[in-house]
Amino acid sequence: MILSSILPAIGLFFLTNIDDIIVLALFFARGAGQRGTTARILGGQYLGFLGILGAAVLVSLGAGAFLPEEAIPYFGLIPLLLGLRVAWQVWRNRDDDDDDDDAKIAGKKVSVLTVAAVTFANGGDNIGVYVPVFLNVGPTAVVAYCAVFLALVVVLVWLAKFVATRRPIAEALERWEHILFPVVLIALGLFILISGGAFGL
Template identity: 70%
Template sequence: MDTTAAALQAIGLYLVTNIDDIIVLSLFFARGAGQRGATTKIIAGQYLGFGGILIAALAVTFGAGFILPDDAIPYFGLIPLLLGIYAAWQAWSNGDDDDNVADRPVGALTVAAVTFANGGDNIGVYVPVFLAVGTGALVAYCLVFLALVVVLVLAAKFVATRKPIAEVLERWEHILFPLVLIGLGIVILVAGGAFGL
């Protein structure tokens, strides 16, 4: 497979496996509205989280499956679930004071944790593809994936800053953010069969 074909296939694979991140990233942008450096933190967090996914997929591809056993992946759902519960507790304890941006900072590590947990199932998709392609194509896949991370984040920022969407997110972010994280965590846990679910 030539690198051009691999790059085009990589674009398709990345979009199919990561398009759902736009929703979560949009909520991070809503949460970080008005905070200095929020975009940088979200980009850094997305790179950290997706980098973890990519490293895990490459490790499994090259025979280090013992590092991340398949049956561990569903338990990543605990990360967004716990973060969502914490965000819900913060929203509840702040009452009607949802305008206090300082109480809901966006951190790169939080974005990374949610990204990694949400993309844990991507590892199972990437490994068979990585096993089926040559070294040149594998490098092309990785480079395209890493280039598209920033594109995905900027697309989410674009969505989150459109006036009608921004107004809804500004008004309901303190409710939507925890609900989406809790829902995401539950879906990951149940779909993966964690705890015998």
Template identity: 60%
Template sequence: MVGQAIGLFAVTNIDDILILSLFFARGAGHPGSARRIVIGQYLGFAAILAVAVTAAFGATFLPESVIPYLGLLPLALGLKAAWQAWKQHGDEDDEQEAAGDGPASLEVAAVTFANGGDNIGVYVPVFATAGVGGMSVYAVVFLVLVGVWCFAGRYFATRPIVAKALGRWGHILLPLVLIAIGLLILIEGGAFGL
């Protein structure tokens, strides 16, 4: 069952490594930003687990029709980041000030939760058939792997060639990735009749 949990987590969260790398690159040089990113990732993923476990027991606080609208979170955060990047275009000193202390925990949590909205649909039937013991194994393995994912994201963001590219293009990449994720969630879920 541990192998199945690892495989399920990896398949449903592979895109998070890119997002985490972008967040870690954005927080580079800001004391405490790595901690805030990890906390945010755990908060967002814990929310995904809570919804999936609750739904596996037959209760849902998010009707299925609402899940596509979670795409509005990364879309809004991406548009905000794009606006900040555009305002700071060409002025590196102001850009450093605008970056503040790097990503906030709640910002990371919101993106993680919104990006994992589709994971809930995969986790619920697996959890429902796994029973309480199996669900516990999945939850523990998933929470351990969130830490591994955070480590991998930070690792990639700190590789010299990747760090240089993210340092140069991260202010453009992060908004684009967040906007793309938001639009993808909205479109694939049929939000607003898309």
């Protein structure tokens, strides 16, 4: 049962998380040159993904009253508000001296909680896919799926770091990250809200 769950779990993980590579690559670009960036991104991705798995397992166990399906689109408010906050900081600091590198680095520090919040908010579709799968397999298979998913989080973060550190991509991200980062977060938030029909959209 466990072995027969591994391949489907791998496929399901990458199918539902491949879009995270772009967001994580932007986090790596934002934290470039800072000590501990990879550890913070990995920690945040794990924290956010544990929240996704926890929600999916609870809903599949019948705890849907705590997380009704119609509440999931409102997760889009998290990246939307984070993106607006970053955009405001970029606009406010637009006239700062380019030589003030220490202030720039301090202002762009990637936090575990920010990565976790964006990961969790972007996981609404994951929850929607995982719940019916978990409902149709036994408890042992659910444990196997969760174990495979958690093991693959490291692979996902490594892939994002690999993408973000390729020379042409790294140079482009370094140049445009301050614009791309808030734009992607705002677009992600709006996409989650609109595609889920939040606020009657």
